[in-house]
Amino acid sequence: MEMDLEKRTLRKVSWRIVPFIMLLYFIAYIDRVNIGFASLTMKTDLGFTSSMLGFGAGIFFWGYFMFEVPSNIVLHKVGARLWIARVMVTWGIISAMMAFVQGPTSFYVIRFLLGAAEAGFFPGIILYLSYWFPARHRAGVTAFFMAAAPISTALGSPLSAALLEMNGVMGLRGWQWMFILEAIPALVLGVVVFFHMTDKPEKAKWLKDDERAWLVNVMNVETASRATSGAKHGIISGLANPRVLALSLIYFGTSAGLYTLGIWAPQIIRQLGVSSMTTGLLNAIPPVVSVVAMIFWSRHSDRTGERTWHVVLACVAAAIGLVVAAVANSIVGLIAALTLVNIGISCAKPPLWTMPTMFLSGAAAATGIATINSIGNLGGFAGPAMIGWMKDRTGSFAGGLYFVAGLLVLSAVLTLLLARSQKAPVTHGNAAAH
Numbered sequence: 001m002e003m004d005l006e007k008r009t010l011r012k013v014s015w016r017i018v019p020f021i022m023l024l025y026f027i028a029y030i031d032r033v034n035i036g037f038a039s040l041t042m043k044t045d046l047g048f049t050s051s052m053l054g055f056g057a058g059i060f061f062w063g064y065f066m067f068e069v070p071s072n073i074v075l076h077k078v079g080a081r082l083w084i085a086r087v088m089v090t091w092g093i094i095s096a097m098m099a100f101v102q103g104p105t106s107f108y109v110i111r112f113l114l115g116a117a118e119a120g121f122f123p124g125i126i127l128y129l130s131y132w133f134p135a136r137h138r139a140g141v142t143a144f145f146m147a148a149a150p151i152s153t154a155l156g157s158p159l160s161a162a163l164l165e166m167n168g169v170m171g172l173r174g175w176q177w178m179f180i181l182e183a184i185p186a187l188v189l190g191v192v193v194f195f196h197m198t199d200k201p202e203k204a205k206w207l208k209d210d211e212r213a214w215l216v217n218v219m220n221v222e223t224a225s226r227a228t229s230g231a232k233h234g235i236i237s238g239l240a241n242p243r244v245l246a247l248s249l250i251y252f253g254t255s256a257g258l259y260t261l262g263i264w265a266p267q268i269i270r271q272l273g274v275s276s277m278t279t280g281l282l283n284a285i286p287p288v289v290s291v292v293a294m295i296f297w298s299r300h301s302d303r304t305g306e307r308t309w310h311v312v313l314a315c316v317a318a319a320i321g322l323v324v325a326a327v328a329n330s331i332v333g334l335i336a337a338l339t340l341v342n343i344g345i346s347c348a349k350p351p352l353w354t355m356p357t358m359f360l361s362g363a364a365a366a367t368g369i370a371t372i373n374s375i376g377n378l379g380g381f382a383g384p385a386m387i388g389w390m391k392d393r394t395g396s397f398a399g400g401l402y403f404v405a406g407l408l409v410l411s412a413v414l415t416l417l418l419a420r421s422q423k424a425p426v427t428h429g430n431a432a433a434h
Helices: 002-033 035-046 050-078 080-100 104-118 121-132 135-146 148-164 174-196 209-228 235-240 242-270 276-283 285-304 308-327 331-354 362-376 379-394 398-421 429-433
Strands: none
Touching (some): 002 080, 002 104, 002 135, 002 148, 002 209, 002 242, 035 050, 035 148, 035 276, 050 080, 050 104, 050 121, 080 121, 080 174, 121 135, 121 209, 135 148, 135 331, 148 174, 148 242, 148 276, 148 285, 242 276, 242 308, 242 331, 242 362, 242 379, 242 398, 276 285, 285 308, 285 331, 308 331, 308 398, 379 398
């Protein structure tokens, strides 16, 4: 009977929450990386060098870094419904403003403001999931949420390439139309969030009484068990915990890999002499494969309760893919290498994100998750900026790709060191969270 109640409740919660937050992240990720496609024509129109493009694309993460922790603390206090709605409306407005960039300075300023506006969205959702799903189910649920990133690349690449073809319509460039039209869904969904999202299980009127009571009880028991096992709750605990800082550095490498793909993959593919539309279609192949791999990998991590090696092996695979991509001179070889990078990056993240909520709760979870995401996402600045800088100096993407591969190897090593230095709370989901 208890098992039937658990299945029924979690199925209902999953159908209510997961597709919706996937849609939100889908839109967020498109608005974050569509600069990669815009650059196919915008770079020439505005006279940007590769260094300018890499720096401007990456400065987004400094805005993200500075406002991430305060944003997640506010979310924890006022609730996800109100705060996620605010985040989406402001980033939609600023994303549309990208269409009116005039030169490097306005490009840098608007990208920075976009990062500041979006700060708190991703860690806010990770925190939100910890309110609704028991720890043993969280990697699988997180995987579905995060699948929105590769799916948005798969669907967004051909869409962005098609919008570039609107060049000259009403006197605007194709890349200007792309920024304007792709910003509209964020504004619309920001309003939908306000009316659709439920802050906590206690407020879920769409659950039956027994379902709501079961979920509230299970989540309260987990919170209490973290308290008795020495889990940290305060804001300072979330910021100062050495495991949080270690996970931030691990996440740094995976973010460098993710945004290297998001921002530079279109240009890396385009240099082999294909059109913008073909680039869009080819760029859609690797993320489709990675979605399937990520869901399989995350479910395996949940089933076995093992987290460490699921992160390590994925990081190593991505690093190998980047090295191969650096030397690939055929379309087939390059797409195969980028597919391996996509699989590795996508598979590393869900098991990695189960780790903080095993030893943090309450305000510490809000600040800890935001700290990991904000510091870690600076990899989204380091990777793309280094690739742009190396491309201007050497004429090749290879040096920058080797650099990002090195960061991913470092992430794998740090994950192993973290697992060795800590007991079960980091290494095994079952021991820590059940």
